[in-house]
Amino acid sequence: MAEEKELRYEPAPIEEKWQQRWAADPKLYAADEAACDEPAAKPKYYVLEMLPYPSGQLHMGHVRNYSIGDALARHMWMRGYNVLHPMGWDAFGLPAENAALKNNTPPRQWTLANIAAMKRQMMRLGLGYDWATEVTTCLPEYYRWNQWFFLRMYEKGLVYRKKSKVNWCPECATVLANEQVVNGCCWRHEDTVVEQRALEQWFLRTTAYAQELLDGLDKLEGWPEKVRTMQRNWIGRSEGTEVDFIFERSAKEIREQKDGVTTLEGDRERVRIRVFTTRVDTIFGATSVQLAPEHPLVKALADTDSGLRMQVDQLMEEQKRARETGDVAAIEKHGVPTGHFAINPYNGERVPVWVANYVLMDYGTGAIMSVPGHDERDFEFAKKYAIPVRRVIAPADSSAEESPLPFTSEDGVLINSGEFSGLSCTEAQKRLQEVAERGAFGNATVTYRLKDWGVSRQRYWGTPIPMIHCERDGLVAVPDDQLPVMLPEQIEITQQGGSPLARVPEFVNVRCPRCGGPALRETDTMDTFVDSSWYFYRYTDAKNAAAPFDSAQARYWFPIDQYIGGVEHAILHLIYSRFWTKVMRDLGLIANDEPARRLFTQGMVIKDGAKMSKSRGNVVSPDDMVARYGADATRMYALFAAPPDRDLDWQEDGVAGVSRFLGRVYRLVARHAPAARASRGETAQKPEGLSLKLERKLHQTVAKITLDFEGRWHFNTCVAAIMELVNEMQAADAELASGAVAAPILHELLRTLVLLLAPFAPYLAAELWEMLGEEGAVLRAPWPASDPELAKEDELEVPVQINGKLVAVVRVAADADGRQIELAARSDEKVVARVAGKNVAKVIVVPGKLVNLVVK
RNA sequence: GCGGAAGUGGUGAAAUGGCAAACACACUAGCCUUAGGAGCUAGCGCCCACAAGGCUUGCGGGUUCAAGUCCCGCCUUCCGCACCA
Known part of the structure; x- marks a missing residue:
């Protein structure tokens, strides 16, 4: 039959035809500008998928992510909303430099070609983006605003510089990102151990917002609980007490020996060792003080004690190696006695001061009081070095008197603790804090695990940090009217050490904006997480040449109504963007406290039970699928095969x-x-x-x-x-x-x-x-x-159970009441047969659902 | 070690505490012919030759008239964090 042939479904010509028509109608997916004035008549809806890194190829994870977002956007359009549905490119980053090394293609050219290829794939998939708002983070029109924000933060004291450790590959002679360190070695030189080097780095003061970032999580009800929990743990707020133990030697003595200036706190007569603890109630059980190997006092002591120096170096080496292999918790506890003592301010007890490899310099004060009777780690350490273990907490329920040490519960009563004996742990903590504050040797305090954000990268393909080093004026910010600090385009990427920018004299040598004298430009570039921290604001006003965006536009569109992406960004990207939003709010640019009202994290796409990866050889190419089955079938399968939050087996x-x-x-x-x-x-x-x-x-x-x-x-x-x-x-x-x-x-x-x-x-x-x-x-x-x-049925099938087991199904009118349904059930012949001669003790009728006869 | 999620047919999965397995894939049988990566019809959890019947949501308890779903205890897998004092 001839007409049968016409009815054959061939996706390719249909999809090509519509793709062309849609491309010819750029307003199709654009937001309605007039709707901003009538928010009641046509409410706004901002649906956003996380922007991709332009690797050159979409993968199935992208297809899934964008199929979900596109379905939602289309639905909201049809519901009459004013929809913003944009797309962009997270276009800075290391792969472009690696590609440059490998194929001798300039990073910009490589990146832009990849973007063009992926954009083609997106259009072929029929994704409804408003390309007029496209954002490409590696272009100066975008990254100049990274620089602008950096300067605003610098003015507000949210930017600072400090020495910090970085991963350094001696073979590449360059800095590596954490992800490029594999088993402690360079990803490119598998036999080369990565070193930790201390370099001056730029930091953003994320900790200034630690409490607000934490509190805000409670209000983010549209976010998955999993993500909120992960962020809570990452921020890691803990309440405790700082207490000064008094070192037995004075600052003066140490200074004399050292023949230099010490950096010790409290540069008075006595040197104080400040420790942080969450369990000040156990302080009468402190039998030693433990310092981190990098602690300033350790440095001061080691300067005049070469034996100690060597042993401490050893400890640092152990910590470093453990950090590199990622197995920090598993390393054996190991320590060195300094030979000196410190005095517990509560009871005047003299306890030895040690240096230990399990104490971290970058948490708390870098020093702890060691209470082996009530802390697992201290206990393990004390056993190894025969340090006394003392019980100072008795379990609350006295029958458990013989509870083994370490006893770490806070459900207890103080013993062997002088005037504080008999108090509960919680009461004691309060009282001890009061005493410390009155005696000026300590105070209640809050510590966060969250650290300031190190944004320096010694790399080429990123946003140049807009600072200048002048011999006379020191650090000088690049004035706004000199932005953007352009990334030089003609540049040779080599494997030589340091930042490639440092080898471009035209870039490095500048005049100081303040004194006009010769000066050097900063050659660090910014972490690419900076780019993705605020890109979604730029979408609302992507062409603005005078500001990052127009505040009125941002106020209209924000917060994002629905943000969709992978869980792998649950912490870094989503904390940094929340931080950036709060800073922008405090700069008066926006009115919202949080970037997104709702967040959805979709599951992974897997194949044969494993994540798709080149090494497994189980990668399915979207292009392939589209060529064989069409874009519609590919997208619809991505939605059909599993609920969006679960992993999807392709x-x-x-x-x-x-x-x-x-x-x-x-x-x-x-x-x-x-x-x-x-x-x-x-x-x-x-x-x-x-x-x-x-x-x-x-x-x-x-x-x-x-x-x-x-x-x-x-x-x-x-x-x-x-x-x-x-x-x-x-x-x-x-x-x-x-x-x-x-x-x-x-x-x-x-x-x-x-x-x-x-x-x-x-x-x-x-x-x-x-x-x-x-x-x-x-x-x-x-x-x-x-x-x-x-939609209403007029007849229903109602299952009839006897003692919870299905026996029959009866048809009744949809509006039948309980009596009628019961009657129908009890007159069914199977039911009659089973009930015969027995006692019906109870009848449960759930109208529209079922009948259950309880029979004895 | 701590925190979270998930365990249901051969496979992906479905099920506001109310008929477990919808919808698909694969498979089996048949039809059709333009022999296609096509279309149509029927079957398809397990046991029992069929039927009647019985059994079944990782394992063990419990709550309930009724549990895949709620509670308690275990097992397995995956994910995140991990010496954070």
């Missing part, structure tokens, strides 16, 4: 199945479109019979999908629901062909089916929309409403 047979389904939809609509078209304008009569049956299914499907878009997001079951609807319509195909359903109803059935399909399979929906003779974009057609009257 099975090509499944994509083929979705493609076959789309073919059935295509043929179904194509077969009946002529009849349906003919009815346009006619009003439908009240449906009955087959018409009612199909209408009912249709309205149930609309209700289900609408509800899911409102929050549950089980798009896999949405697709399944559409399949059920199509199956039911197809089963009635012959009757439809013979006119059993009136044309206006047939028209509504097909038209609504296409609307339901539009968020998931936009190409096919557009094609069928046109086939049905509809005008304009499906995207602008209103989302269908479900009529509850039509």
